[in-house]
Amino acid sequence: MTPAVAVADLRKRYGAHQVLKGLTFQVEQGEIFALLGVNGAGKTTALECIEGQRQPDGGSVTLRGKRGIQLQNASLPAHIRPMEAVKLFAKWKGAKISSDMLEELGIPQLGKRQYRELSTGQKRRLHLALALIGEPELLFLDEPTAGLDVEGRIALHRLIQSLKGRGRTILLASHDMAEVESLCDRIAILNRGEMAFLGTVPQLTQAVGRRYHITIRTPTGEETYQSQDITQTLLSLLEGYRSRNIPILDLKVDRGTLEEHFLLLAKGETT
Amino acid sequence: MSAFWYGLQLQCRLDIRSKSLLITCYLVPLLFFVFVGSIFIALDPQAKQTLIPHMTVMGVSMGALIGVPPTLAEIYGSDIKGMYRANGVPLWMGLVNTVLSALVHLLVMSTLLCGMAVLLFDAPLPDRPLTYVGGLVLLVAVSLALGSVLGLAIQDQAKLTMISQLFFLPSILLSGILFPLELLPKALQQAGMVFPAFWGGRLLTGVASWPQGALPLLALFGGFVLCCAILLRRMRRR
Numbered sequence: 001m002t003p004a005v006a007v008a009d010l011r012k013r014y015g016a017h018q019v020l021k022g023l024t025f026q027v028e029q030g031e032i033f034a035l036l037g038v039n040g041a042g043k044t045t046a047l048e049c050i051e052g053q054r055q056p057d058g059g060s061v062t063l064r065g066k067r068g069i070q071l072q073n074a075s076l077p078a079h080i081r082p083m084e085a086v087k088l089f090a091k092w093k094g095a096k097i098s099s100d101m102l103e104e105l106g107i108p109q110l111g112k113r114q115y116r117e118l119s120t121g122q123k124r125r126l127h128l129a130l131a132l133i134g135e136p137e138l139l140f141l142d143e144p145t146a147g148l149d150v151e152g153r154i155a156l157h158r159l160i161q162s163l164k165g166r167g168r169t170i171l172l173a174s175h176d177m178a179e180v181e182s183l184c185d186r187i188a189i190l191n192r193g194e195m196a197f198l199g200t201v202p203q204l205t206q207a208v209g210r211r212y213h214i215t216i217r218t219p220t221g222e223e224t225y226q227s228q229d230i231t232q233t234l235l236s237l238l239e240g241y242r243s244r245n246i247p248i249l250d251l252k253v254d255r256g257t258l259e260e261h262f263l264l265l266a267k268g269e270t271t
Numbered sequence: 272m273s274a275f276w277y278g279l280q281l282q283c284r285l286d287i288r289s290k291s292l293l294i295t296c297y298l299v300p301l302l303f304f305v306f307v308g309s310i311f312i313a314l315d316p317q318a319k320q321t322l323i324p325h326m327t328v329m330g331v332s333m334g335a336l337i338g339v340p341p342t343l344a345e346i347y348g349s350d351i352k353g354m355y356r357a358n359g360v361p362l363w364m365g366l367v368n369t370v371l372s373a374l375v376h377l378l379v380m381s382t383l384l385c386g387m388a389v390l391l392f393d394a395p396l397p398d399r400p401l402t403y404v405g406g407l408v409l410l411v412a413v414s415l416a417l418g419s420v421l422g423l424a425i426q427d428q429a430k431l432t433m434i435s436q437l438f439f440l441p442s443i444l445l446s447g448i449l450f451p452l453e454l455l456p457k458a459l460q461q462a463g464m465v466f467p468a469f470w471g472g473r474l475l476t477g478v479a480s481w482p483q484g485a486l487p488l489l490a491l492f493g494g495f496v497l498c499c500a501i502l503l504r505r506m507r508r509r
Contacts (some may be wrong), residue, residue, distance in 0.1 A: 051355060069357040074348035079288040084281055091274035092360045114288070130358055 002064060004029045004138050005050060010059035012045055012193075016048040021193040022059065027171055027186075029064070029137075032164050033174045034180045043173040044072060044142060046190065050171070051140050063167070065137030072142035072173070076128045076209035080125050082107050085115070085132065095134030103160065104151045105129045115140035120150035127132040128159070139163065141172040145179055155184060216241070286376060288344070294480070295338030296376045297383075300330030304384055305391065307449075312392055321421035322394040325349070325448040327381050327407065332446075332468045334377045335414035338438040340431050342369050346425025347506060361434035362507055366499065370415045377411045402481055410471030413488045416495035417467060424503040431488035442466040447473075467491055 005027035012020040021041045028131075031178055034049040048054040050061050051069050076085050086107060090097045092128070102108055105125045107261065118126065124144065129210040133141060144160070147155045164170060174180055178186055181201055189197040197204055214225040214233065227233035230253065241248055286292045305328040311318040346365040356362065388394035388493060397403035423436065425431040443449060445463025452460050463469040470487045473479035 051357070053353070071350070071353050071357055074349040074354045076354060077285055077345065077351060079285045080281070084284075088274070088278055088281060088359065089358045091277050092358065092364075094274075127354070130354075133358075214288075 004063040008060045011057050031185045032170045034184040034187045041190040042193040047173045068131035068139045070127050070131040076115045080115050082110040089130045090133050093134045120147045139145045139170045159164030215252040218246050280370050284373040286372050319394045323388045328472045333417040337435050339373045339418040341380040344426050353432025406474040420498045441508040442468045454474045
């Protein structure tokens with residue numbers, strides 16, 4: 001199948017600072033793909049170059065299908081009403097307004113409230129509605145849930161999943177690991193403008209190895225240990241507590257989150 | 272309705288909802304007119320002969336130089352610009368719609384001022400209404416072009432408020448509408464010529480006649496429009 005997005009050797013420099021150092025990847029049609037990275041890793045610049053908002057210094061970007069873009073920092077005139085913004089953007093795009101899409105995002109319910117009176121979540125929904133005008137096959141979302149409360153985040157995740165269910169290709173930039181873990185088919189991790197990882201979430205876990213967290217609670221407090229060899233570490237820890245005659249009140253073992261794996265890669269501590 | 276006309280109509284509505292534009296384009300110029308008009312006529316009854324053109328120049332300058340730049344800075348100095356770009360709305364749309372909407376509001380304000388001058392002060396209407404309206408439209412357009420340069424060039428609202436005042440006050444003080452220019456030193460008289468209010472005042476009072484009197488305004492208009500085009504182009508490149 002032809003990829004929805006093909007990026008080859010994408011490069012961008014701001015003055016002496018090389019922000020993107022030759023990114024190459026593809027996003028398949030109908031896929032949710034995430035660009036990850038700590039602040040300054042180059043993910044927003046990469047996204048903007050791919051969207052066509054910013055001119056890259058080198059490399060190529062090939063997009064298939066109509067684009068819809070939701071920016072990380074977006075705003076509208078303070079006194080505009082949601083439906084006025086929808087009509088204005090639909091007219092400029094020469095597209096029809098899908099009342100189903102607006103209903104799904106709860107835009108008509110915002111009524112005659114002005115943009116300045118909307119909550120962060122309502123603004124995000126409106127921005128997404130504007131990006132979805134014209135039924136784009138390819139959707140760019142930059143930090144789509146930044147600033148949202150848990151409820152708003154869950155609702156937006158549900159919506160993104162439903163868009164994927166309808167065949168949309170979604171390329172998002174995020175630093176919210178839970179979001180990426182639950183939504184995305186594949187991820188690309190950027191580190192100082194270079195690709196640190198490209199693959200699925202299970203592949204990432206495999207790449208950085210299995211890292212366990214052991215938390216032991218005793219009457220004197222809680223201790224946390226990290227291990228790659230869980231059996232050996234547990235045995236020696238338990239032996240240590242027994243020999244020192246310290247009773248164990250609780251013991252927890254977990255494999256850590258994607259966030260930890262990501263941070264290790266992003267900081268370049270693991271390859 | 273086309274995207275452009277819908278955008279223009281919408282901008283007019285947004286301007287009415289925005290209290291700041293209502294204040295700078297209607298409330299303050301009209302209150303200032305009533306206040307200053309009363310003083311002028313009390314000091315010199317002959318002042319009513321030029322009351323309408325002089326107060327119109329003041330009101331137009333206030334609306335264009337103080338009211339419009341913050342609206343432009345709101346669009347071009349904020350994330351609205353990016354939002355427009357990302358959704359296929361051309362960068363010039365915000366500027367053109369804001370300016371055309373302000374043109375309508377300032378012409379309405381000028382008409383109200385004219386009516387109030389007749390009713391409150393028995394001021395005479397312009398002798399040649401068509402020439403007057405032509406001069407007024409030109410003055411509003413040039414003043415808005417200067418306001419647009421300010422709004423596009425300075426995107427920090429606090430700085431913009433200060434710089435707008437730096438253009439508005441000399442514009443009024445050096446235009447000859449508050450006191451005769453002959454009272455000023457030569458250098459200041461010449462400095463006033465860089466502002467549309469100076470030439471607009473001459474055109475509306477009939478001191479300068481068409482078409483020669485309109486030429487300096489047209490030249491200023493061309494210069495300001497060129498500046499706007501350069502600023503927009505720089506913004507698009509960024």
